[in-house]
Amino acid sequence: MLDATNRSGGTATAPPRATATDLAVAVPTAAPPSAPPPAVAATGVAARCARVLLSPWSRLSLLVVLLVSAASTMLLLEPQRLLTDGWPAQLGGAAAVVAYAVAYGVCTVAFVPRPLLNLAAGALFGSQLGLGAALGGTVLGAGLAFCLGRALGQDALRPLLRGRWLKAADRQLSRHGFRSVLAARLFPGIPFAASNYCAAVSRMGLLPFLLATALGSIPNTAAYAVAGARASTPTSPAFLLALACIAVPGLAGAAVAWRRRHQLRGR
Numbered sequence: 001m002l003d004a005t006n007r008s009g010g011t012a013t014a015p016p017r018a019t020a021t022d023l024a025v026a027v028p029t030a031a032p033p034s035a036p037p038p039a040v041a042a043t044g045v046a047a048r049c050a051r052v053l054l055s056p057w058s059r060l061s062l063l064v065v066l067l068v069s070a071a072s073t074m075l076l077l078e079p080q081r082l083l084t085d086g087w088p089a090q091l092g093g094a095a096a097v098v099a100y101a102v103a104y105g106v107c108t109v110a111f112v113p114r115p116l117l118n119l120a121a122g123a124l125f126g127s128q129l130g131l132g133a134a135l136g137g138t139v140l141g142a143g144l145a146f147c148l149g150r151a152l153g154q155d156a157l158r159p160l161l162r163g164r165w166l167k168a169a170d171r172q173l174s175r176h177g178f179r180s181v182l183a184a185r186l187f188p189g190i191p192f193a194a195s196n197y198c199a200a201v202s203r204m205g206l207l208p209f210l211l212a213t214a215l216g217s218i219p220n221t222a223a224y225a226v227a228g229a230r231a232s233t234p235t236s237p238a239f240l241l242a243l244a245c246i247a248v249p250g251l252a253g254a255a256v257a258w259r260r261r262h263q264l265r266g267r
Contacts, residue, residue, distance in 0.1 A: 056156035063152035070110035097125060097133045104137020109144050114192050118221050122228025130225040135217060142196050142213045149200025157201045170202050177204030178212045185216025188250050220249060 104117050117137065121130035161170050172180050181199060184190045199209050223245035230239040 059152040060156040063148060066148070066152075067110070070106075074107060074110040074112050097129055098136075100124065100133045101136035101140060104134060105140030105144055108137065108141030108192060109148070111193050114138065114221075115188075115224055118224030119228035119231070122225035123231060124228075127222075127226045127229045130229060131218075131222050134221045134225055135214065138192075138217045138221060139210055139214050142192075143206070143210055145193060145196035146200045146206060146209055149197040150206075153197065154201050161201075169198060173199055173202035173204050177202065178208040181209055181212035182216040185213055186219065186249060187252060188220050188246070189254055219245065 100121060104121070107117060108114060114134075118130075118134045121134040121137075124130065125133055158170075161167055177199065181195065181204070184195045223242045226238055227242040227246065230236050230242065233239060
C-alpha cells in the first residue's frame with residue numbers, strides 16, 4: 001500500500017471537501033421575474049383599446065351615432081325652408097349650384113327625402129341648373145353613404161345576412177351590382193338611403209355603384225326638377241308631363257316589386 005508521502009519526502013494533505021452549504025452558495029439562483037417597463041405596459045393597454053375601438057360592432061355603433069346625429073341636426077336646421085325662404089342672397093351663379101350639391105349630398109346621408117331636395121333644386125335654379133345640382137348631390141350623397149357603410153358597417157352586418165330575402169338581395173347586389181342599382185334608381189319606390197347601405201354591405205364595387213346611381217337617377221331627378229321649376233304654373237304642359245314622369249315609374253316599380261315578391265316566395 002502506498003503511504004501518504006510524496007517524492008520529496010513531504011506529507012500529502014487532501015483538500016477539504018466542499019460542504020453542502022458551499023455548493024448551495026455556488027449554484028446561481030434564478031432572478032424573480034421583473035415587471036414590464038411602464039412604456040411596454042402602456043403600449044399593451046393602448047393595443048387592447050385599439051382592438052376594442054376598431055372592432056366591427058364598435059364601428060357599427062359609431063355609424064349609428066353619426067347617422068342619428070346627422071338626422072337630428074337636419075331636423076333642427078329645417079332644410080325645407082329653402083322652398084319658402086329661398087337661397088341666401090350672398091351666393092349666386094356656379095358657386096350656389098356647387099354649394100347646393102354639397103348640401104344635397106350631406107342631407108341625403110341624414111335621411112332627408114330626395115324628392116323634397118329635387119323640388120327645391122328646380123325651384124331655386126330652374127330646370128337645367130337644378131338638374132345638375134340635384135344629380136351631383138345625389139351621386140355625392142350615395143358615395144358618402146356607401147363609404148360610411150362599407151368602412152363602419154360591413155364587417156358587423158355581413159354575418160347577420162341569414163334570412164332568405166337578405167341572402168337573395170346580397171347575392172343579387174354582389175353578382176349583378178350595376179344593373180341592380182340601376183333598376184333601383186330608375187324605379188323610385190326603393191328608398192334611397194336603404195339601397196345605399198345595402199350596396200355598401202354587399203361586395204359590390206364603388207365605381208359601378210356610382211355610375212349606376214348617376215345614370216339611373218337622371219329621369220326621376222329631371223322630372224322633380226322640372227316640377228319644382230314650374231310649380232308656379234301647375235296647369236302648364238311641362239308641369240303635368242313632369243308629374244306623369246314621376247307617377248308612371250313609381251307604379252311600374254310597384255308592379256315589378258309585387259311580381260318579384262311572388263317569385264321569391266315560390267323558391
